[in-house]
Amino acid sequence: MKDQSTAAVMSNPNQSEPKKTGKKFKINTGLLWTISPATIWLVLFLVVPLILVLFVSFMSRGTYGGIEYTFTIENYLRFLDPLYLNIMWTSVVMAGITTLACLILGYPFAYLIARSPVQYRTILLFLVIVPFWTNSLVRTYAWIVLLRTEGVINNLLIYLGWIQEPLQLLYNDGAVLIGLIYTLFPFMVLPLYGSIEKLDKSLLEAASDLGAKPWQAFLKVTLPLTMPGIVSGSLLVFIPALGLFFIPDLMGGAKTMIIGNLIKNQFLTARDWPFGSALSIVLMILTLILIAIYVRIAEGDRRGIHDI
Amino acid sequence: MKKTFSILLVMVLSLGMLLAGCGGSDNAGTNGNGEAPEQESSGNQEEEKVLNVFNWSEYLPQEVIDQFEQETGIKVNYDTYSSNEEMFAKLQAGNAGYDIAVPSLYFVEVMVKEGMLEKINKDNIPNLKNIGDEFLGRDADPNNDYSVPYMWGKDIIAVNKELVDFEVKGYKDLFNPAFENSLVVIDEPRTLLGGMLEMLGYDANSTNEDEIREAGEKLKELLPNIKAFDSDSPKTMLVSNEVKAGVVYGAEAALAMRENPAIEIVYPEEFVSLWQDNLVIPKGAPHKENAEKFINFILRPDISAKISMEYPYGNPNVEALKELPEDIRYSITVPADVVERGKFIKDVGEATVIYDRVWTEVKNSAQ
Numbered sequence: 232m233k234d235q236s237t238a239a240v241m242s243n244p245n246q247s248e249p250k251k252t253g254k255k256f257k258i259n260t261g262l263l264w265t266i267s268p269a270t271i272w273l274v275l276f277l278v279v280p281l282i283l284v285l286f287v288s289f290m291s292r293g294t295y296g297g298i299e300y301t302f303t304i305e306n307y308l309r310f311l312d313p314l315y316l317n318i319m320w321t322s323v324v325m326a327g328i329t330t331l332a333c334l335i336l337g338y339p340f341a342y343l344i345a346r347s348p349v350q351y352r353t354i355l356l357f358l359v360i361v362p363f364w365t366n367s368l369v370r371t372y373a374w375i376v377l378l379r380t381e382g383v384i385n386n387l388l389i390y391l392g393w394i395q396e397p398l399q400l401l402y403n404d405g406a407v408l409i410g411l412i413y414t415l416f417p418f419m420v421l422p423l424y425g426s427i428e429k430l431d432k433s434l435l436e437a438a439s440d441l442g443a444k445p446w447q448a449f450l451k452v453t454l455p456l457t458m459p460g461i462v463s464g465s466l467l468v469f470i471p472a473l474g475l476f477f478i479p480d481l482m483g484g485a486k487t488m489i490i491g492n493l494i495k496n497q498f499l500t501a502r503d504w505p506f507g508s509a510l511s512i513v514l515m516i517l518t519l520i521l522i523a524i525y526v527r528i529a530e531g532d533r534r535g536i537h538d539i
Numbered sequence: 540m541k542k543t544f545s546i547l548l549v550m551v552l553s554l555g556m557l558l559a560g561c562g563g564s565d566n567a568g569t570n571g572n573g574e575a576p577e578q579e580s581s582g583n584q585e586e587e588k589v590l591n592v593f594n595w596s597e598y599l600p601q602e603v604i605d606q607f608e609q610e611t612g613i614k615v616n617y618d619t620y621s622s623n624e625e626m627f628a629k630l631q632a633g634n635a636g637y638d639i640a641v642p643s644l645y646f647v648e649v650m651v652k653e654g655m656l657e658k659i660n661k662d663n664i665p666n667l668k669n670i671g672d673e674f675l676g677r678d679a680d681p682n683n684d685y686s687v688p689y690m691w692g693k694d695i696i697a698v699n700k701e702l703v704d705f706e707v708k709g710y711k712d713l714f715n716p717a718f719e720n721s722l723v724v725i726d727e728p729r730t731l732l733g734g735m736l737e738m739l740g741y742d743a744n745s746t747n748e749d750e751i752r753e754a755g756e757k758l759k760e761l762l763p764n765i766k767a768f769d770s771d772s773p774k775t776m777l778v779s780n781e782v783k784a785g786v787v788y789g790a791e792a793a794l795a796m797r798e799n800p801a802i803e804i805v806y807p808e809e810f811v812s813l814w815q816d817n818l819v820i821p822k823g824a825p826h827k828e829n830a831e832k833f834i835n836f837i838l839r840p841d842i843s844a845k846i847s848m849e850y851p852y853g854n855p856n857v858e859a860l861k862e863l864p865e866d867i868r869y870s871i872t873v874p875a876d877v878v879e880r881g882k883f884i885k886d887v888g889e890a891t892v893i894y895d896r897v898w899t900e901v902k903n904s905a906q
Contacts, residue, residue, distance in 0.1 A: 294888050295649045297631055314896070318903055380781050399720065401781075402767045484767025485726050488902040500728060501895035502624055 288508035298504055306509035315493070315510075322489040325404075326472035329411040333419040333468045334461065336412070341423035341460075345430075356424065359417050367414055371481050374410060375401060378482075402484035410478040418467035426460025427453075462525050470518050490514055590829040591616045593626060593637040595816070598690070600849040607836050613829050630655060634823040638830040644815050645886040647686045648679035656685040657820040663831040666838035673878060674815065674855035678885075686817035687834050690852040693873060693881060694730045694812040697792040701801040702783040709808035710734045713784065718764040723776040723785035726768040728898040729884045730812045731758060731786065737810035743882050746890035755897035759904050768902075777802055790852055793870045806877045813881040815855070847871060 288306055291299040309315065344355045362370060377383045378400040385397040400406060430453060438448040454461075476491030485492070490510065497507030588611075592599075596619040604615050618637075620626045623646045630640060630650075642650060650656050661667060667687060674688040698707045705715065713722060724731055733743030735754035745751055766782050769775075773787040774795035787795075789804070796802045818837065820830045836842060843859035851871050854860055860868055873881075887894065 292892070295627070295653065295886070297628075314900055314903060318899070321903075379779065381779055402720075480726075480768075484723075484765075484769065486762075486765070486768065486902065488899065492902075493899065496895060496899070499622060499624060500898075502891060503895065 284508045284511055287505055288512050290505045292503045292505050295502070303505075306506045307513070309506060310509060310513055318488055318493055319490055319513075321487070322473050322491075325407065325411065325487075325489060326469050328408060329415060329472045330419075330465050330469045332408070332412050333416055334465060337416060337419035337423055337464065338461075341420045341427055344420075345424050345427040356421075359420050363417065368477060368481075370414070371410055371478060374406075374413065374482060378406060378409075401482060402486065404483065404487055407479050407483035407487055410482040411472050411475060414475065414478065415468040415472060418471070419464040422464040422467065423457065423460045426457040430456055459529050462528050466521055466525055470521065473514060473517075586826050586828050588613045588829070589616065590614070590639070590826050590833055591618070591637045591824075592639045592833070593618050593620065593629075593821075594639070594641045595619060596621055598641070598816075598850060600846060602849075603837075603842055603845055606842070607833060610836070611829075611832060613832070615833075630821050634821045636825055637821050638824040638826045639833060640819050640821050641689055641816050642686075642819060644677055644679045644817065644883050647677075647817050647819060649886050650819065650821075651680060651685055655822050657822055657824055657827060658684050659687065659820060659834070660831060663828070664835045664838065666835050669838055669840055669843070669856050669858040671855050671857045677815070677883070680817075686819045687838065688855040689816045689818050689837070690846070690850075691813065691815040691855055692853050693789045693806075693814070693877070694725065694727070694786065695789050695792060696784060696805040696807050697777055697787050697795060698784040698803050698805055699777065699780065699782075699799070699801050700803050702780065707784060707805050709805070710738050710786075710810065713764060713786075714761060715764075718783060720764065720766050721783040722761075722764045723767050723769055723773045723782045723787070724765055725773055725787055726770040728894050732894060732897065733812055733882075733884065734786070734807065734810045735761075737882075743810055743812070744885045744887060746887050746893075748890075748893050751890070751893050751897050755901050758901050762901070762904065774798075789873075790850075793851055796870075806874070811877055811881040813878075813883050815883065 287298060289302055289304065291301050291303050291305070293299045310319075344352055344359075347355060375382070379385070380397045380399070380401070382400075384400065385394075388394045389397065434452055434456070435448050438452050439445070443451065473489065474491040474494075476489065476495050479485065479487045479489055479492060494507050494510045494514070497503045497510065501507075590613050592604075592615055594617070598619075599617075604617060607613065608615055620629070623643050626640055626642060627646060627649070629635065630637065631653075634655075647656075661683075664687065667683075670688055674691065675683050680686045696707060696709070696713070702721075703717070705712070705717065707713070729743075732751065732754045735757040736745050736750060737743050739750070739753060739757060741747070741750045741754070745754075767776065772791070773785055774791040776782045777785055777787070777792075777795040778799045780799075786807075792802065792804050796804070818834045820827055824830055837846075838856060840856060840858035840862055843854060843856040844862040847854045847859065847863055848867060851867060853871050853873060854863075860872075863871075
């Protein structure tokens, strides 16, 4: 079997040599060798599974949870049910608040790093990245230890005499937001840092020379020029925030359902793979729309700069 | 243009490889089984000394497997799963050479209906006599033609006596306002909705949409008291006094009691949800005789007791219970009347979708 496939790989490029087509294509073998591994990887583990998900999303659920191979669009129509639309809406709101909070907290932070002396910059960036070395599930459990009724924060506050009764910090929407913001914060800071660092300082000096107050210069110069960073940071936070099902499960006590939990349940408890697949496809389409908007903004932005 | 062409070529090649891979494995499997853990060279009179076991994770001590290999000379290949659904999906796609699986009762029912199980030759399982009568002849498999009990358990209410100053007898007491935001419940739709159904006087295995909806409405009333849904480790919240009581798995409650003596077990008067896992031989198992030897081995009192020492689930093996130390036996024993009135969750077929929808509605109303 192995022999067959290697043989196929070895012989196929020769068979489809350009001579056959009679046109002047000359295959760049260097390019072929360098991009093959990545492309094969992507096709095998991304494109094929995606096609499978798309295929299953148009099938029906078997009585015992299997897949019945009859075509239906019912799975997509079911999503239009107010119940599921509402869950989608909740997810979007949660992800939106997370993104906004990350932006408000992350912008000054990224600005600080980008404007600090060069020798500190690496260390500061390093500190942002270090938590990534630990599994995010483990970090979420650390938050639980901090926030729970007899946890570190409550015990400390009681010890200091600031509160008499422990605060309910865990198992509510606030806790879910803390978890999401904490987990996704670096995804906001890194692209923001990238675009703030590239910002030409002389433009700000020019603005100030022309009589702009610092806040005017910020609004009219800094903000528009760092817009690509803001948008890509927001996307990098918003999209994963829709799908991080384990944070509502662990920190929200599984009381808040976001679209990620709904999809998980279709595969694990409802045994409804077709509906789960359809929900995944809907989520992917939403993501693609957002990325398309990003590309528009990024291009518009570039044109804008050229106009200047 | 050149680039596009190269990329296309690579894509075609990789698809070709994928297809070649599929075709190859089809030829390799003796019965078109797909990827097999270890296939025998077919046509032998004598079975080769191999056994492929598919079991839940954290359910069988390595020591027991080693002993089986030593005594019989049969090599055990051991794979694990973490839900009935996972096991079922894998076997449904065509048995990949497994000789033993361990489904819960309601999946035994499904697998019998779907013709996915081999009949077990009871002459080869003399140790079946060690199993208590009450665990045999379940509705799912009335004559135990296809399945042999392995372990069992129950979902119960655990109460922290130090934090609760009134008596809790069942689900109805959980609605007490004193429990506001201080219950942990397992994230199991069938157990929770089952409890509500029984409380309302219906059957926990109801397939009637109106009844399930009514149970859902009832569960919504309980939401203000529920602090968290947690199936992974509800004992943590009980032990750390994060909650005053909870609907949890029996084994979780037993472990919580070891760490926090204030915790007590209550068998809810309306509904004790029971489960029982069973050893079965999937259809097309390549080593059926070895599988029967293995089942007989597991039912041996000394072996079954060893399993219970490590994983304290309910043990249906009456002889094994006698060999256990007093404290472990006590922690896994359930009063006879509770076993009597306990109910098994059954497969509800198409109604599974209704349960999921109602469950989603309940969760969605929490905000």
